[in-house]
Amino acid sequence: MTVTEDRPGPALDLEAGFDRTIEADQRIEPRDWMPEAYRKTLIRQIAQHAHSEIIGMQPEGNWILRAPSLRRKAILLAKVQDEAGHGMYLYAAAETLGVDREELTEKLIDSKQKYSSIFNYPTLSYADIGVIGWLVDGAAICNQVPLCRCSYGPYARAMVRICKEESFHQRQGFELLLAMVNGTDAQREMVQESVNRWWWPSLMMFGPPDDDSPNSAQSMAWGIKRHTNDELRQRFVDMSVPQAAALGVTLPDPELVWNPERKAHDYGEPDWDEFKAVIAGSGPANAQRVAHRRRAHEGGAWVREAAQAYAEKQAGVRA
Numbered sequence: 001m002t003v004t005e006d007r008p009g010p011a012l013d014l015e016a017g018f019d020r021t022i023e024a025d026q027r028i029e030p031r032d033w034m035p036e037a038y039r040k041t042l043i044r045q046i047a048q049h050a051h052s053e054i055i056g057m058q059p060e061g062n063w064i065l066r067a068p069s070l071r072r073k074a075i076l077l078a079k080v081q082d083e084a085g086h087g088m089y090l091y092a093a094a095e096t097l098g099v100d101r102e103e104l105t106e107k108l109i110d111s112k113q114k115y116s117s118i119f120n121y122p123t124l125s126y127a128d129i130g131v132i133g134w135l136v137d138g139a140a141i142c143n144q145v146p147l148c149r150c151s152y153g154p155y156a157r158a159m160v161r162i163c164k165e166e167s168f169h170q171r172q173g174f175e176l177l178l179a180m181v182n183g184t185d186a187q188r189e190m191v192q193e194s195v196n197r198w199w200w201p202s203l204m205m206f207g208p209p210d211d212d213s214p215n216s217a218q219s220m221a222w223g224i225k226r227h228t229n230d231e232l233r234q235r236f237v238d239m240s241v242p243q244a245a246a247l248g249v250t251l252p253d254p255e256l257v258w259n260p261e262r263k264a265h266d267y268g269e270p271d272w273d274e275f276k277a278v279i280a281g282s283g284p285a286n287a288q289r290v291a292h293r294r295r296a297h298e299g300g301a302w303v304r305e306a307a308q309a310y311a312e313k314q315a316g317v318r319a
Contacts (some may be wrong), residue, residue: 002279014033017033043099044113046097047094047104048114050094051087053086053087054083056115059119059121062123063123091195092158109297115167118139127191130177131198133169134243136202137311141167142206146232148160151222206236213228234264255267
């Protein structure tokens with residue numbers, strides 16, 4: 001067979017096939033060819049997501065022993081275990097892209113990869129446990145439900161179960177707050193104080209404004225993201241306002257008002273300088289979170305070594 005000069009080469013055939021899959025809104029699987037930039041973007045996003053789930057165990061884990069009843073301890077313990085499971089799903093999804101979770105963990109504890117800025121704020125009262133469930137997990141749901149339609153198959157499938165569990169976490173947080181606001185004056189004040197501290201960091205969870213988000217456009221073109229940061233932030237605000245009214249708490253934003261023309265709420269601007277400082281490692285608990293994760297990783301070395309020795313022994317038996 002004669003090969004003509006204008007026939008696309010194998011690399012162009014592969015890239016054209018990738019583009020057709022994206023345009024048809026179908027899934028890219030680990031066996032499929034993908035551009036290196038697409039693979040690196042996914043590794044960065046999935047790793048950051050996995051790190052957030054693992055680091056996110058710390059602020060709530062601090063309250064397991066101090067929860068006010070056996071029921072509340074059991075709920076919180078189950079939630080923290082769920083977050084660990086989410087991290088494992090996501091590390092497994094990242095591994096399908098050719099990276100090792102050991103490598104990703106090293107990058108986390110060396111501060112070479114980031115995690116969600118929200119987990120660098122301390123939990124100062126038990127009301128924070130409810131507010132994290134309501135606002136932080138509520139924001140996570142807004143962010144993550146569209147990822148169930150992500151163009152990369154393993155990530156999208158992992159998100160289906162994670163979103164179901166995050167939805168349960170959000171409801172338990174709201175239920176806890178509902179119990180507290182129907183309690184004593186001190187409990188109601190504790191809830192309002194907690195909402196005041198967590199509202200703005202929750203808005204920052206969606207990332208910088210669209211005009212300052214350099215990766216968003218390409219991620220949306222590839223079908224990794226389905227909505228912009230500002231679209232998701234607006235959705236979260238509109239979802240949270242009636243829930244705050246049901247709880248009888250005030251959201252700490254004097255500019256928050258219903259806009260009948262947009263059929264959405266106008267709201268104030270988060271402190272983006274604070275956001276950038278926290279992302280850069282200067283948040284209230286950045287150093288504490290990373291140091292704790294490092295201690296846990298180093299303390300668990302004997303478990304990993306034992307598991308590796310057992311796997312090698314089993315492989316020898318089968319051979």
